[in-house]
Amino acid sequence: MRRMRPLGEVPTRRERIVRAALVAGVIVLALLLLLATCGGPAAKTGSGREGKATTTTGTKATVPSASSAPRLPQLPVPATYDTARGWDIIDGSPGYAVAEDTGLVAYLDRTDDDRYLIRTVDPATGKPGWSGEPRRTLFPPDRFPRLLPVTTGDNREYFVTWSYGRINRGPGQPSDAIVSLDIYSATDGSARRVELPWADAPKVTTWGPGVLISDGKATSTVVDPVSGDVVSVPPGALGYPKGCTECRKLTQVRGTTDKGLLVSGAKEFWVRGGWYSRKVAPKDTDAASGVPASMAGGYILATWQKKKGAKDARTHEVWALHDAATGKAVLQVGCRKPAITPADEPQLVVSPKGDHLVAGRLAFDLAGKRAYCFEEEDGTRPLTLATVADDGxxxxxxxxxxxxxxLAGGGSAPVTVDLTTATPETLALNVRLPGAEIAGVGLFRWTDGRDRSHLTGYPHRDDWS
Structure with missing residues (x-):
């Protein structure tokens, strides 16, 4: 029988040791129970399917503590960007889209093998914005839908995802080939779906204020991103200009404008129901020779042949930037004709606020009213410009x-050009170039050693001083 200790009796040394051990055991057990109720180690930020936009510490960002934030990748980039600050998104889609006025970058994220959703991020802080609902893609499971931005004539911004494939209507029913579009308001993510039958692989572009679906030739359909209205235009209703014999050869619907469809032939181009290129030809060019190359920011880039008899008509051509609303040639520059015609026309890229445009070896400064063709006098060593910032x-x-x-590191050397001085500067061979810029943040797409895709945003150094 256990002896009861009288009050005031001092415990023995052995009893004190046993009592201390019991107390320590109780404390350890309590700590184990506390850890169990907390759910174990914290989930990693910046990986997996949720919470992929991560931010390092910075004076202009709402960020996790330095001890919990993943390390920001340190890429070799132009010196204007601060690699100590920014954000990184892992395992998103190869493509992304930018809504400059809304101030968001959109990308796609997989939820399972055949579902994806659209996510947005604030480029200035790296904080996630709105996200869409999971959607199925008609493309094979290993391919993301395509993602495009579109801005209407009244400057409303949208993100558009599209895929193409066949759907089964039911047992015994033939499968139908369709184009499936999801159109999201860049402001709040409100969405509408548009599906339309399409026999062959489509070409989908957002050159202009509408979504253009075409066969790459004269058959086209336009989707209004605001209302979702669908308007199909048959080849016979393209409004061919009178007297233009070349307009009915190699006819192609190229994009949309506020005035109507932009259409081209083997030579010459026009806006259906609007202006005609022969009447807006740049100075000292053959008025019947214009061919559009690309379109962006309310401008059309076109190439023209010089007038017969000009001393350099055999070796040089004229590139002009046209106002899409009126057709007027805003700026023009002469370039040497390439020895071999490239397979792809130069794609027009516009700075966020629209004051500067680049396209391959061409650059246009609207504020300074200057146009450049960056190549040697004999046409060799041309530059291929891919991105332009608001500062030129x-x-x-x-x-x-x-x-x-x-952008993938091709060519003989990366370069930067200040369009106010027009002097190219060669960068180190390992420098990565920004694919776009928004809110003073350069966007860099790359793949790491584990074959994971990254979209990394670095701010300008001056913006983070």
Missing amino acids: TAYGARSARNAADA
Whole structure:
């Protein structure tokens, strides 16, 4: 029988040791129970399917504590960007889209093998914005839908995802080939779906204020991103200009404008129901020779042949920037004709606020009313410019095949050009170039050693001083 200790009796040394051990055991057990109720180690930020936009510490961002934030990748980039600050998104889609006025970057994220959703991020802080609902893609499971931005004539911004494939209507029913579009308001993510039958692989573009679906030739359909209205225009209703015999050859619907469809032939181009290129030809060019290359920011880039008899008509051509609303040639510059015609026309890229545009070896400064063709006098060592910022800084590479090649590290060397001085500067060979810029933040797409895609945002150094 256990002896009861009288009050005031001092415990023995052995009893004190046993009592201390019991107390320690109780404390350890309590700590184990506390850890169990907290759910174990914290989930990693910046990986997996949720919470992928992560931010490092910075004076202009709402961020996790320094001890919990993942390390920001340190890429070799132009010196204007601060690699100590920014954000990184892992395992998103290869493509992304930018809504400048709304101030968001959109990308796609997988939820399972055949579902994806659209996510947005605030480029200035790296904080996640709105996200869409999971959607199925008609493309094979290993392919993301395509993601495009579109801005209407009254400056409302949208993100558009599209895919193409066949759907089964039911047992015994033939499958139908369709184009499936999801159109999201960049402001709040409100969405509408548009599906339309399409026999062959489509070409979907957002050059202009509408979503254009075409066969790459004369058959086209336009979707209004605001209302979702669908308007199909047959080849016979393209409004061919009178007297233009070349307009009915190699006819192609190229984009949309506020006035109507932009259409081209083997030579010459026009806006259906609007203006005609022969009447807006740049100075000293053959009025019947214009061919559009690309369109962005309310402008059309076109190439023209010089008038017969000009001393350099055999070796040089004129590139002009046209106002899409009126057709008027705003700026023009002469370039040497390439020895071999490239497979792809130069794609027009516009700075966030629209004051500067680049396209391959071409650059246009609207505020300074200057146009440039960056190549040697004999046409060799041309630049391929792929990105331009609001301050007129352009990025590209020498002798790259196209803008995508320049951004992927192709060409003989990366370059930067200040369009106010028009002097190219060669960068170190390992420098990565921004694919776009928004809110003073450069966007860099790359793949790490584990074959994971990254979209990394670095701010300008001055913006984070």
